[in-house]
Amino acid sequence: MFSKKFRNYLRESRIARLATLNKDDTIHIVPIVFANDSSHIYFAIDRKPKKTNKLRRLANIARNASTTILIDSYSEDWSKLSYAIIYGTAEILSSTNNEKKKALRLLKRKYPQYGSGDFLPRNPKSIIVVRLTPGRIVQWSAKPAWKPSLK
Numbered sequence: 001m002f003s004k005k006f007r008n009y010l011r012e013s014r015i016a017r018l019a020t021l022n023k024d025d026t027i028h029i030v031p032i033v034f035a036n037d038s039s040h041i042y043f044a045i046d047r048k049p050k051k052t053n054k055l056r057r058l059a060n061i062a063r064n065a066s067t068t069i070l071i072d073s074y075s076e077d078w079s080k081l082s083y084a085i086i087y088g089t090a091e092i093l094s095s096t097n098n099e100k101k102k103a104l105r106l107l108k109r110k111y112p113q114y115g116s117g118d119f120l121p122r123n124p125k126s127i128i129v130v131r132l133t134p135g136r137i138v139q140w141s142a143k144p145a146w147k148p149s150l151k
Contacts, residue, residue, distance in 0.1 A: 001039045006137075009084065010036045010071070011110070018043070019068040020060035020090075028056050034069075035106035041069065041086065042103035045128040046119040058092060058128065065089040067132060082141035088134040095125075103129045 002010065018032045032043045045055065061067065067090040072083035093100045104127065108115040120127055 002036065002134075006084075006139075007036065007038065009082075010034075010041070013071045013073065015071075016041075017070040018057060019070070020057050021064050021066065022056065022060060023063070028060055030057055032069075033107070033111055035103065035110045037102070037106065039133075041132040041134070042106060043130050043132075044104065044107055044114075044120060045130075046114070058130075061090045061092060061130065065091060069132060079142045083139070085138040086132070086134045087136045087138075088132050090130050090132050093129045093131055099131070100127075100129050103131065 014033065016032050016034050017029050019027050019029045022028050034041050034043045036042065045058070067088060069086040069088075070083065071086070073081065075081060093103070104114075104120070113119050
Protein backbone atom coordinates (compact mmCIF):
# COMPACT_ATOMS: atom_id res chain seq x y z
CA MET A 1 0.00 0.00 0.00
CA PHE A 2 1.14 3.54 -0.71
CA SER A 3 2.04 5.72 2.24
CA LYS A 4 -0.27 8.67 2.89
CA LYS A 5 2.40 11.18 1.78
CA PHE A 6 3.01 9.26 -1.44
CA ARG A 7 -0.74 9.08 -2.15
CA ASN A 8 -0.80 12.88 -1.77
CA TYR A 9 2.12 13.20 -4.21
CA LEU A 10 0.25 11.02 -6.72
CA ARG A 11 -2.98 12.95 -6.21
CA GLU A 12 -1.24 16.29 -6.81
CA SER A 13 0.65 15.03 -9.88
CA ARG A 14 -1.28 15.73 -13.05
CA ILE A 15 0.65 13.68 -15.64
CA ALA A 16 2.90 10.66 -15.86
CA ARG A 17 4.88 8.91 -18.57
CA LEU A 18 4.07 5.25 -19.21
CA ALA A 19 6.84 3.06 -20.62
CA THR A 20 6.11 -0.32 -22.19
CA LEU A 21 8.28 -2.69 -24.20
CA ASN A 22 7.81 -2.98 -27.97
CA LYS A 23 8.16 -6.27 -29.89
CA ASP A 24 11.67 -5.27 -30.99
CA ASP A 25 12.70 -4.56 -27.36
CA THR A 26 12.67 -0.79 -27.84
CA ILE A 27 10.80 1.29 -25.30
CA HIS A 28 7.49 2.96 -26.08
CA ILE A 29 6.73 6.01 -23.90
CA VAL A 30 3.49 7.98 -23.81
CA PRO A 31 2.09 10.59 -21.44
CA ILE A 32 -0.94 9.51 -19.41
CA VAL A 33 -3.29 11.04 -16.92
CA PHE A 34 -3.92 8.75 -13.99
CA ALA A 35 -5.62 8.26 -10.66
CA ASN A 36 -4.78 6.00 -7.77
CA ASP A 37 -6.19 4.27 -4.76
CA SER A 38 -4.10 3.08 -1.83
CA SER A 39 -2.24 0.43 -3.84
CA HIS A 40 -2.84 0.76 -7.61
CA ILE A 41 -2.63 3.32 -10.39
CA TYR A 42 -5.30 3.49 -13.09
CA PHE A 43 -5.56 5.11 -16.48
CA ALA A 44 -8.19 4.97 -19.21
CA ILE A 45 -8.06 5.10 -22.96
CA ASP A 46 -10.05 8.23 -23.60
CA ARG A 47 -11.35 10.10 -26.64
CA LYS A 48 -8.49 12.56 -26.99
CA PRO A 49 -7.34 12.45 -30.64
CA LYS A 50 -5.16 9.47 -31.54
CA LYS A 51 -3.58 8.43 -34.83
CA THR A 52 -4.91 4.87 -34.63
CA ASN A 53 -7.42 2.70 -32.81
CA LYS A 54 -4.78 0.00 -32.29
CA LEU A 55 -2.74 1.56 -29.52
CA ARG A 56 0.77 0.25 -29.10
CA ARG A 57 0.67 0.67 -25.31
CA LEU A 58 -2.24 -1.78 -25.10
CA ALA A 59 -0.63 -4.30 -27.45
CA ASN A 60 2.60 -4.06 -25.47
CA ILE A 61 0.80 -4.59 -22.15
CA ALA A 62 -1.10 -7.58 -23.56
CA ARG A 63 2.21 -9.12 -24.67
CA ASN A 64 4.35 -8.11 -21.67
CA ALA A 65 2.74 -6.77 -18.52
CA SER A 66 5.96 -5.21 -17.19
CA THR A 67 5.60 -1.44 -17.18
CA THR A 68 7.28 1.61 -15.76
CA ILE A 69 5.73 4.95 -14.89
CA LEU A 70 7.67 8.16 -14.39
CA ILE A 71 6.00 10.96 -12.43
CA ASP A 72 8.04 14.12 -12.09
CA SER A 73 7.66 17.62 -10.80
CA TYR A 74 9.69 20.44 -12.29
CA SER A 75 10.17 23.93 -10.92
CA GLU A 76 12.52 26.76 -11.78
CA ASP A 77 13.29 26.59 -8.07
CA TRP A 78 15.41 23.44 -8.20
CA SER A 79 14.99 22.87 -4.50
CA LYS A 80 11.44 21.72 -5.40
CA LEU A 81 12.40 19.08 -7.99
CA SER A 82 11.14 15.54 -7.47
CA TYR A 83 10.32 12.33 -9.27
CA ALA A 84 9.04 8.83 -8.69
CA ILE A 85 9.64 5.83 -10.92
CA ILE A 86 7.16 3.03 -10.42
CA TYR A 87 8.09 -0.40 -11.75
CA GLY A 88 5.23 -2.84 -11.90
CA THR A 89 2.78 -4.85 -13.92
CA ALA A 90 -0.21 -3.68 -15.91
CA GLU A 91 -3.48 -5.39 -16.58
CA ILE A 92 -6.25 -4.31 -18.91
CA LEU A 93 -9.49 -4.59 -16.92
CA SER A 94 -11.71 -6.69 -19.14
CA SER A 95 -15.22 -6.03 -17.96
CA THR A 96 -17.29 -3.39 -16.26
CA ASN A 97 -16.81 -4.63 -12.72
CA ASN A 98 -16.61 -2.82 -9.40
CA GLU A 99 -12.89 -2.13 -9.77
CA LYS A 100 -13.34 -0.56 -13.20
CA LYS A 101 -16.20 1.58 -11.87
CA LYS A 102 -14.04 2.65 -8.92
CA ALA A 103 -11.16 3.54 -11.28
CA LEU A 104 -13.46 5.69 -13.40
CA ARG A 105 -14.80 7.47 -10.30
CA LEU A 106 -11.21 8.22 -9.23
CA LEU A 107 -10.32 9.54 -12.69
CA LYS A 108 -13.46 11.70 -12.86
CA ARG A 109 -12.76 13.12 -9.41
CA LYS A 110 -9.18 14.07 -10.36
CA TYR A 111 -9.84 15.35 -13.89
CA PRO A 112 -12.94 17.52 -14.50
CA GLN A 113 -12.59 16.81 -18.23
CA TYR A 114 -13.61 13.22 -17.54
CA GLY A 115 -16.44 14.27 -15.28
CA SER A 116 -17.99 16.41 -18.03
CA GLY A 117 -18.39 13.30 -20.19
CA ASP A 118 -16.58 14.79 -23.17
CA PHE A 119 -13.49 12.59 -23.10
CA LEU A 120 -14.62 9.11 -22.08
CA PRO A 121 -16.52 6.86 -24.50
CA ARG A 122 -20.24 7.19 -23.92
CA ASN A 123 -20.79 3.46 -23.41
CA PRO A 124 -19.15 2.43 -20.10
CA LYS A 125 -18.60 -1.10 -21.43
CA SER A 126 -16.35 0.25 -24.19
CA ILE A 127 -14.08 2.24 -21.85
CA ILE A 128 -10.67 0.61 -21.56
CA VAL A 129 -9.14 0.93 -18.09
CA VAL A 130 -5.66 -0.28 -17.17
CA ARG A 131 -4.60 -1.15 -13.63
CA LEU A 132 -0.93 -0.82 -12.68
CA THR A 133 0.28 -2.79 -9.68
CA PRO A 134 3.58 -1.45 -8.32
CA GLY A 135 6.39 -3.83 -7.50
CA ARG A 136 9.13 -1.33 -6.73
CA ILE A 137 9.26 2.45 -6.39
CA VAL A 138 12.29 4.69 -6.73
CA GLN A 139 11.87 8.23 -5.44
CA TRP A 140 14.04 11.31 -5.40
CA SER A 141 13.40 14.86 -4.31
CA ALA A 142 15.67 17.83 -3.75
CA LYS A 143 14.06 18.20 -0.33
CA PRO A 144 12.88 14.84 0.99
CA ALA A 145 9.25 15.59 1.70
CA TRP A 146 7.72 12.12 1.31
CA LYS A 147 8.61 8.48 1.03
CA PRO A 148 7.03 6.24 -1.61
CA SER A 149 7.02 3.14 0.53
CA LEU A 150 4.71 0.28 -0.21
CA LYS A 151 3.36 -0.76 3.19
